[in-house]
Amino acid sequence: MSAGLSDNTAFVAWRVRQQEHVEQALSNWVLADAPAGLGLVMRYAVLDGGKRLRPLLALAACEAVQGDPAVAMRAACAVELIHAYSLVHDDMPCMDNDVLRRGKPTVHVKYGEAQALLAGDALQALAFELLVPDDGSVPAALSARLCRQLAVAAGASGMAGGQAVDLASVGVALDQKALEGMHRLKTGALLQASVMMGASTAALDAAVLRQLSTYGACIGLAFQVVDDILDVTTDSATLGKTAGKDAAADKPTFVSLMGLESAQAYADEVLDQAHQALSASALPHTDTLHALADWVGRRAS
Amino acid sequence: MSAGLSDNTAFVAWRVRQQEHVEQALSNWVLADAPAGLGLVMRYAVLDGGKRLRPLLALAACEAVQGDPAVAMRAACAVELIHAYSLVHDDMPCMDNDVLRRGKPTVHVKYGEAQALLAGDALQALAFELLVPDDGSVPAALSARLCRQLAVAAGASGMAGGQAVDLASVGVALDQKALEGMHRLKTGALLQASVMMGASTAALDAAVLRQLSTYGACIGLAFQVVDDILDVTTDSATLGKTAGKDAAADKPTFVSLMGLESAQAYADEVLDQAHQALSASALPHTDTLHALADWVGRRAS
Numbered sequence: 300m301s302a303g304l305s306d307n308t309a310f311v312a313w314r315v316r317q318q319e320h321v322e323q324a325l326s327n328w329v330l331a332d333a334p335a336g337l338g339l340v341m342r343y344a345v346l347d348g349g350k351r352l353r354p355l356l357a358l359a360a361c362e363a364v365q366g367d368p369a370v371a372m373r374a375a376c377a378v379e380l381i382h383a384y385s386l387v388h389d390d391m392p393c394m395d396n397d398v399l400r401r402g403k404p405t406v407h408v409k410y411g412e413a414q415a416l417l418a419g420d421a422l423q424a425l426a427f428e429l430l431v432p433d434d435g436s437v438p439a440a441l442s443a444r445l446c447r448q449l450a451v452a453a454g455a456s457g458m459a460g461g462q463a464v465d466l467a468s469v470g471v472a473l474d475q476k477a478l479e480g481m482h483r484l485k486t487g488a489l490l491q492a493s494v495m496m497g498a499s500t501a502a503l504d505a506a507v508l509r510q511l512s513t514y515g516a517c518i519g520l521a522f523q524v525v526d527d528i529l530d531v532t533t534d535s536a537t538l539g540k541t542a543g544k545d546a547a548a549d550k551p552t553f554v555s556l557m558g559l560e561s562a563q564a565y566a567d568e569v570l571d572q573a574h575q576a577l578s579a580s581a582l583p584h585t586d587t588l589h590a591l592a593d594w595v596g597r598r599a600s
Numbered sequence: 601m602s603a604g605l606s607d608n609t610a611f612v613a614w615r616v617r618q619q620e621h622v623e624q625a626l627s628n629w630v631l632a633d634a635p636a637g638l639g640l641v642m643r644y645a646v647l648d649g650g651k652r653l654r655p656l657l658a659l660a661a662c663e664a665v666q667g668d669p670a671v672a673m674r675a676a677c678a679v680e681l682i683h684a685y686s687l688v689h690d691d692m693p694c695m696d697n698d699v700l701r702r703g704k705p706t707v708h709v710k711y712g713e714a715q716a717l718l719a720g721d722a723l724q725a726l727a728f729e730l731l732v733p734d735d736g737s738v739p740a741a742l743s744a745r746l747c748r749q750l751a752v753a754a755g756a757s758g759m760a761g762g763q764a765v766d767l768a769s770v771g772v773a774l775d776q777k778a779l780e781g782m783h784r785l786k787t788g789a790l791l792q793a794s795v796m797m798g799a800s801t802a803a804l805d806a807a808v809l810r811q812l813s814t815y816g817a818c819i820g821l822a823f824q825v826v827d828d829i830l831d832v833t834t835d836s837a838t839l840g841k842t843a844g845k846d847a848a849a850d851k852p853t854f855v856s857l858m859g860l861e862s863a864q865a866y867a868d869e870v871l872d873q874a875h876q877a878l879s880a881s882a883l884p885h886t887d888t889l890h891a892l893a894d895w896v897g898r899r900a901s
Contacts, residue, residue: 333756334785337764341756388721391694393713412694413767416717417760420689423721424755427728431748442744447732454725455634455642459718463638466714484635 310590314355321354322346324376328429333421340410340418341425345383348401348539352595353378353490356518357497359587360511363580366500370437374445374496377426378489381453384422385489387415389462395544402539423453445496452492461485465550473551479520486526487519494518494588510580514588517573522595524566527552528559529600538600570596611891615656622655623647625677629730634722641711641719642726646684649702649840653896654679654791657819658798660888661812664881667801671738675746675797678727679790682754685723686790688716690763696845703840724754746797753793762786766851774852780821787827788820795819795889811881815889818874823896825867828853829860830901839901871897 329345331338354375361371390397390405391412398408407415430437430445437445451457461484468481494515498508527545531554535542545552553562573592577585630646632639655676662672691698691706692713699709708716731738731746738746752758762785769782795816799809828846832855836843846853854863874893878886 330756333764334761335764335768337756337761385721388717391717393692393717414764416689416692416694417764417767419721420686420724420754421756421760423724424751424758424760427747428751428755431744431751433748437744439741439744442747443732443738443740446728446743446747447734450725450729450732453721454729455631455638455722457725459722459725460635460638463634463636463715463718466718467636 307590310587310594313587313590314594317355317358318351320372321351321358321375321379324372325379328376329380329422329425336410337414337417337421340406340414341422343409344387344406344415344418344422345380348403349379349383350598350600351379352522352591353382353493355591356490356493356515356588359591360494360497361500363511363577363582363585363588364498364501364503364507365584366497368500370441370445370500371497373429373432373437374500375493377429377445377449378452378493378496380422380426380429381449381458381489384419384426385453385458385462387419387422391415394462394466395548397541397544399535399541400539402536426453441499444499448492448496448499452488457484457488457492458486461488468551470549471551473556475553475556478551478553478556482523483516483519486523487516490519490522491515507580507582510576513576514573514580514592517569517576518592518595521566521569521573521592524553524562524569525596525598527554528562528566529598530554531559533600566596608891611888611895614888614891615895618656618659619652621673622652622659622676622680625673626680629677630681630723630726637711638715638718638722641707641715642723644710645688645707645716645719645723646681649704650680650684651899651901652680653823653892654683654794656892657791657794657816657889660892661795661798662801664812664878664883664886664889665799665802665804665808666885667798669801671742671746671801672798674730674733674738675801676794678730678746678750679753679794679797681723681727681730682750682759682790685720685727686754686759686763688720688723692716695763695767696849698842698845700836701841703837727754742800745800749793749797749800753789758785758789758793759787762789769852771850772852774857776854776857779852779854779857783824784817784820787824788817791820791823792816808881808883811877814877815874815881815893818870818877819893819896822867822870822874822893825854825863825870826897826899828855829863829867830899831855832860834901867897 325345329341357375358371387406389395390400391407397405431442461481464481465485494511498511530545570592577588626646630642658676659672688707690696692708698706728747732743762782765782766786795812799812831846871893878889
């Protein structure tokens, strides 16, 4: 196990290189020339921002299973487009009403609500389009599988469902189980799908898929626990978004439920489970997935 | 050619039967048990409403090419879910701010804007999910093709792009070419995709596909011209939505551009082209597609 890799030069170099590749691929695929300025709004929502955690998970999972990296890049960008559209819609006045995202004005502040709504809608469609190129570069069976994974993770039994639970949970005293259930849908489903879509680029047996699925679920949970910790320990400038907003909105968080110290211990425990699942998979090339788990646990924003 | 079929009993019986099948299929696929009431919002947005023109086009195209009707029903419901989500988002205050749809309060009036936004998002994801069942009932190559057709028709170079042009065209003196370009994206792309997705359920040569594509494009254009006519000639109760709103919003329409009589003549001309394309396809089972063209031209709402 190489759980310390996130500190080392090899991982940082991999991460920076892949972030650049993802940025370039997104820039190639999210075209400026969509009608009436819509392409510019979509590019504003997607480019030049974010940690690209979901794409990195997809690419690292592909590396772990020695899959097709070109297909993995499509999967990586597809999950990022879903993530980006969800942020655009989530920031709108009728949802979180947020004005700052990745250190920039949110899309509806910059372009108006109607354009934000449409750009989000178009980004979701584009995510699926990326998975079904007409150039034969992705085998049809793999395209169909990736579309299914993405649709389930993004929809009512995944991300959108989790957001509905989140909406309904303001001011409600959720216990830890209910809170985890909400986040498993709201952020966990797409993070886990990122891993599984990357892994779909190679044929794997069911036992390996189960371990990767556990890894993905643990990453999703740890990500959210750390998010809640950062929300109270870090300022808006560092986060690139409004800090302290969960507490201000009277939303339950792992920190409000467990306290800061226990939340950190819980994040560490869940990440340990992620490392263990990877090790149990017996896949030979999991260094980067291990390092990403550490990165999720130790990130500063 | 059987252009008079829309008046006859056989077509009416077919239409009513298929509308019931579509309603039942949508009810089976849009589940009430999505989290936090989201499923109920999605069902409210989708069920018990609309002419189901897009599903009918998909099913009739499948019939024309003697394709797989079970796959066509998935395609039919997928295009209807995209249509339904677009109505939900389009009715929101930041877009058309409409309160009446299919004779009922719009989704955001009934459930609030946040739930409307999320339900629309989840319906789009579900549309793609329908096309990639995990039960092997749709061949992977066909799933991938249908996903591609739907994604392109729904996205920035289709419906969402057309809505962006529409937003930008309020108070602008579009000429007929620009108006047609806008509608080709906004409503035409999905109507045409309905035909082409239904036709994808069988293997066809390129010449036949071209004729069906022309048919679909003509249906899309005629539908919009008639829509503009109905907007000024019919009351809200009959339409089930707010009448006269384009004029009130200072939006260009075929009627404002050509006058009522010329618009009706133009609709007839475009529908003639639809019939001609069908006849030129030499497909043996196009009676229902012919009848649907007449239905589009003569509908009262």
